[in-house]
Amino acid sequence: MSDSSSKRRVLIAVDDAVASEATVRSAHRLFGDDVDYLLINVSVEPLPPSVVWGRVSPMMMPFSYPLFTAGGTDELSAAAAAASASITSEVADKAGLVPTEQLAAVGDVADAIVRAAHEHDVDVIVVSSHERSWLSRLFQPPTAATVIKHSDIPVLIVR
Numbered sequence: 001m002s003d004s005s006s007k008r009r010v011l012i013a014v015d016d017a018v019a020s021e022a023t024v025r026s027a028h029r030l031f032g033d034d035v036d037y038l039l040i041n042v043s044v045e046p047l048p049p050s051v052v053w054g055r056v057s058p059m060m061m062p063f064s065y066p067l068f069t070a071g072g073t074d075e076l077s078a079a080a081a082a083a084s085a086s087i088t089s090e091v092a093d094k095a096g097l098v099p100t101e102q103l104a105a106v107g108d109v110a111d112a113i114v115r116a117a118h119e120h121d122v123d124v125i126v127v128s129s130h131e132r133s134w135l136s137r138l139f140q141p142p143t144a145a146t147v148i149k150h151s152d153i154p155v156l157i158v159r
Contacts, residue, residue: 007034007035008031008035008036008123008124009035009036009038009100009120009121009122010027010031010035010036010037010038010122010123010124010125010126011038011039011040011116011117011120011122011124011126012024012027012037012038012039012040012099012126012127013039013040013109013113013125013126013127013128013143013147014039014041014087014088014091014128015041015087015128016087019128019158020087020091020128021095022128023126023127023158024039024091024092024095025095025096025097026126026158027126027158028097030156031124036100036101037097037100038099038102038103038116038120038122039088039091039097039099039101039102039103040088040102040103040105040112040113040116041084041085041088041091041103041104041105042084042104042105042106042107042108042109042112042113043080043081043083043084043104043105043106044080044106044107044108044109080106081104081105081106082104084104084106085102085104088102088104089102101120103120109143109146110143110146110147110150111150113125113127113143113147113151114147114150114151114153117151118153122153123153123154124153124155125147125151125153125154125155125156126155126156127143127144127147127155127156127157128144128157128158128159129144129157129158129159144157
């Protein structure tokens with residue numbers, strides 16, 4: 001955690017959902033202007049070509065993987081990171097917040113959020129809660145619940 005002589009640091013996880021703008025605004029209302037805000041967006045890596053057999057299986061629908069199109073793993077990671085950076089910038093602009101840092105990551109969402117929180121020595125993690133179907137929650141636990149489970153840093157869930 002940061003020491004008392006420096007500004008507090010708040011990590012806000014955002015995605016392309018409309019709720020992200022409200023989450024950023026809520027965090028800003030709660031913590032004020034004298035805080036370093038870090039926004040992070042995590043892109044889930046697309047399925048490798050060996051897993052996709054040319055058509056989408058209905059069993060794949062509960063998962064949040066985008067369809068595989070083309071390119072190697074490095075190209076896909078670069079494209080996913082660029083998409084994350086774009087989402088972070090767009091949410092910050094819409095919410096009227098100038099973040100100290102904008103972070104983009106690729107991989108497991110909850111893991112990347114907790115790892116970034118530790119790497120950037122934040123005081124609190126802010127995530128939003130999304131309404132999802134029971135089927136979706138069955139195959140993939142909510143990100144907010146997973147962040148809480150794996151983080152030793154306080155987590156604020158905005159609904």
